[in-house]
Amino acid sequence: MTAQIIDGNAVAAKVRDGYKARVERLLRQGITPGLAVVMVGDNPASEVYVGNKVRACRKVGLRSEAFRFRADAPQEAVLERIAALNADASIHGVIVQLPLPPGYDMRRLLEAIDRNKDVDGFHLYNVGGLVIGETVFPPCTPYGVQILLEHVGIPTEGQNVVVVGASNIVGKPMALMLLQKEATVAICHVKTRDLAQFTILADILVVAAGKPDLITAPMVKRGAVVIDVGINRLPDGRLVGDVDFEAVKERASWITPVPGGVGPMTVTMLLGNTISAAERAASPRL
Numbered sequence: 001m002t003a004q005i006i007d008g009n010a011v012a013a014k015v016r017d018g019y020k021a022r023v024e025r026l027l028r029q030g031i032t033p034g035l036a037v038v039m040v041g042d043n044p045a046s047e048v049y050v051g052n053k054v055r056a057c058r059k060v061g062l063r064s065e066a067f068r069f070r071a072d073a074p075q076e077a078v079l080e081r082i083a084a085l086n087a088d089a090s091i092h093g094v095i096v097q098l099p100l101p102p103g104y105d106m107r108r109l110l111e112a113i114d115r116n117k118d119v120d121g122f123h124l125y126n127v128g129g130l131v132i133g134e135t136v137f138p139p140c141t142p143y144g145v146q147i148l149l150e151h152v153g154i155p156t157e158g159q160n161v162v163v164v165g166a167s168n169i170v171g172k173p174m175a176l177m178l179l180q181k182e183a184t185v186a187i188c189h190v191k192t193r194d195l196a197q198f199t200i201l202a203d204i205l206v207v208a209a210g211k212p213d214l215i216t217a218p219m220v221k222r223g224a225v226v227i228d229v230g231i232n233r234l235p236d237g238r239l240v241g242d243v244d245f246e247a248v249k250e251r252a253s254w255i256t257p258v259p260g261g262v263g264p265m266t267v268t269m270l271l272g273n274t275i276s277a278a279e280r281a282a283s284p285r286l
């Protein structure tokens with residue numbers, strides 16, 4: 001069996017097309033959805049992600065602004081900026097790009113964001129919403145994976161899902177979202193013994209561990225759907241995921257490539273959450 005490739009760029013383009021009418025409706029009401037990205041330090045990967053976010057906003061008619069702080073800026077200065085953005089009615093979404101340099105209290109910064117502008121979904125209020133299936137802003141990467149699965153028509157009810165990686169940004173919210181969709185979910189992580197005994201059971205395998213070639217072909221059930229969230233830069237400059245793509249694609253039914261799989265969806269869902277935030281601000285009952 002050779003897997004069908006899930007084309008994240010194509011799905012992202014389709015989802016973004018669907019945003020056009022919503023953005024136009026807001027523009028007619030005199031509202032331009034606005035996203036503020038707060039970045040501290042000069043992590044090169046974060047620079048790329050922030051650049052992608054700003055560019056993507058421009059393409060769909062959103063306003064965006066990046067606020068950069070040096071790695072040694074006082075935390076109070078960042079908190080003051082977040083407070084100003086919370087109070088700014090022209091800004092509907094506020095995110096703090098992660099990771100933060102050492103010395104910053106990540107939770108304090110994330111909790112400072114107005115929960116109605118928390119378009120990354122990292123504020124405790126939104127995390128709690130996710131637990132009870134009432135989330136307002138689903139975290140962008142797992143939300144993007146969910147939309148990819150829907151787009152290619154893969155049902156999740158009753159499926160065995162194995163999530164490899166238990167981060168707050170991807171693994172845990174992914175597991176909660178798929179549990180809400182009535183999948184049977186297992187979460188594996190760095191301390192899991194004999195990872196393969198879990199992954200081999202997966203009808204849907206989501207890998208977000210940040211380790212090249214962590215998932216090899218014998219670890220994958222024939223016909224499984226494999227979603228690779230990993231983004232790793234190899235010493236030779238190549239960008240790869242966590243899955244041995246060439247070998248695993250001969251066993252899976254569907255597989256996401258890296259790059260061009262989950263990545264384009266993350267930014268797309270951020271745009272979607274920002275548009276939702278602007279709609280909610282315009283109609284507070286939403």
Ligand code: GUN
Nearest residue numbers: 095096097098099120140
């Ligand atoms: N760093 C890696 N992924 C993310 C994300 O989705 N949002 C933010 N703010 N930072 C990240």
